[in-house]
Amino acid sequence: MSGVLATMRDGAVWDGPAGSAFGARLGAAPGVLDAAARRLVAAVVPLRALAAALEDAQHVAERAGREYADAEDEYVRLEHEAWRLVSSGTSESDPLLLALRERQREFAGTMERARARHTAAFAEFHEADRHCTRILRALADDGIADPWGYRGLQAASEAGHGVGQAGLLGPVVPQSRGIGLVGEAVGTAADTALLVGYGQGSWSQMGTSAGLYAVGFAGGSLAKGAGVGARMGSEGVEVLSRVSARERLVAGAALEARRRISAVRRGLDAPPRRATPSAMLGGPPVPPPPPASLADRVRRAAEAARARARAAADAAFLDDWTVATAVGTRPMYASGVTLRAAAAGGQKAVDHRDRTR
Amino acid sequence: MTTYRVDAAEVAALGESLADLAEALALMGDPEPDLWALGPGSAGAALGELVGGWQLARLRTAEQLALLGEAAVSAGGLYLDTESGVRRSLTGGPR
Numbered sequence: 001m002s003g004v005l006a007t008m009r010d011g012a013v014w015d016g017p018a019g020s021a022f023g024a025r026l027g028a029a030p031g032v033l034d035a036a037a038r039r040l041v042a043a044v045v046p047l048r049a050l051a052a053a054l055e056d057a058q059h060v061a062e063r064a065g066r067e068y069a070d071a072e073d074e075y076v077r078l079e080h081e082a083w084r085l086v087s088s089g090t091s092e093s094d095p096l097l098l099a100l101r102e103r104q105r106e107f108a109g110t111m112e113r114a115r116a117r118h119t120a121a122f123a124e125f126h127e128a129d130r131h132c133t134r135i136l137r138a139l140a141d142d143g144i145a146d147p148w149g150y151r152g153l154q155a156a157s158e159a160g161h162g163v164g165q166a167g168l169l170g171p172v173v174p175q176s177r178g179i180g181l182v183g184e185a186v187g188t189a190a191d192t193a194l195l196v197g198y199g200q201g202s203w204s205q206m207g208t209s210a211g212l213y214a215v216g217f218a219g220g221s222l223a224k225g226a227g228v229g230a231r232m233g234s235e236g237v238e239v240l241s242r243v244s245a246r247e248r249l250v251a252g253a254a255l256e257a258r259r260r261i262s263a264v265r266r267g268l269d270a271p272p273r274r275a276t277p278s279a280m281l282g283g284p285p286v287p288p289p290p291p292a293s294l295a296d297r298v299r300r301a302a303e304a305a306r307a308r309a310r311a312a313a314d315a316a317f318l319d320d321w322t323v324a325t326a327v328g329t330r331p332m333y334a335s336g337v338t339l340r341a342a343a344a345g346g347q348k349a350v351d352h353r354d355r356t357r
Numbered sequence: 358m359t360t361y362r363v364d365a366a367e368v369a370a371l372g373e374s375l376a377d378l379a380e381a382l383a384l385m386g387d388p389e390p391d392l393w394a395l396g397p398g399s400a401g402a403a404l405g406e407l408v409g410g411w412q413l414a415r416l417r418t419a420e421q422l423a424l425l426g427e428a429a430v431s432a433g434g435l436y437l438d439t440e441s442g443v444r445r446s447l448t449g450g451p452r
Contacts, residue, residue: 013364014371018432026375026425032411032418039407047395047404054396129398136403144414154412 035144046135053128060121068114071107078104365436372429379422382415 014022082100090097146154385408392401 013362014368014429014432015360015362019363019368022425022428022432025421029418029421029425032414036411036415039411043404043407047400050395050400125396126398129396129400132400133398133403136400136407140403140407140410144411146410146413150413151410 032144035142039139039142039144042139043136046132050128050132053125057121057125061118064114064118064121068111068118071110071114075104075107075111078107363436365433365440368436369430369433372426372431372433375422375426375429379419379426382419382422385409385415 078100082097082104085094085097085100086092092098092101392405395401395404
């Protein structure tokens, strides 16, 4: 996975302070992805062994079950035959009945052997299952494993809100109202602890931690996240997968990012005549060039010269801008403003940094 | 001296890839519905723990990748703005 990310990163020509900062931030992700990939790759061997053991056990169990059932049917049929003979006055010592009883014993033996094979097959499967379980649990004990506290809070959140749904039965079962209230209280308490302890679960926290500073972006991501995991089919809403609220929030952010990316790609494919890529991203368009009168051109040249002078005088600006980006000027990206607005944002970040020094 | 070498389209494409990865990570979802296939033992629960028991790291990584994807695509847009603005100022392109 780290190789894939490195290829993705290296495939984009982005040399400069922002690109360096971007690469540094991206560098943290592969560790988690590699660890996750190791989990899955290492699980292949024990899972294949378990699958083979399960298949073998199923074959043996199926065959044993069939043999047991056939033998049992024969045993019962012979018992009916014996009952008929005894009812008609045949003695138990009669050779005919003795032969019948001998055949019954054979079928009983067949049943016993089938049962033993079934039991042995299941024992072998359970041994393979225990072996596989030990390996899987060992693999799950790594650096990316959810902390116990987190797991407990997750379970409390899910269980609490699950019980809280009992409150919906209030109109029918009045007692369920109290149960639902308790459940919701437990779930909400767990959610609060998840938010405080792990930074997960809150709309505003999501907007902050994911860098979704622009209100429109946050709103869009939340709206999209709300629909994740389901779609409108010909017979109504079709639920495709179980997605938790926390997963919806992150997925919504990714979907919103993709929507904006699509807008940029359209801009790349067919640059509009009266809009700019930043306008399509939701930011203000680059102002059109002023009328090309001689006075204006002189004024523009003077402004450009002053800008260059200011930039030269503040040689550290771009470096400061990089530092400021690392400490929280991502609105420059997220809000999709123009470079001019981004520069203003960078200055604010510099001011903020100065205040916090 | 700071130097720049930027392909805005590639930067935007990088952002798209990261957003795809973020979405896939966020939507890995709950493996529980498929665990029955592992039979009646305890391996199903262990596999569920293995596949799903890194949600905290997974969602944080997905958040980071979504953020970086958005940053890359926004940066690509800004570079485009700069390029197109400078080009218009120099060549008098369409308004």
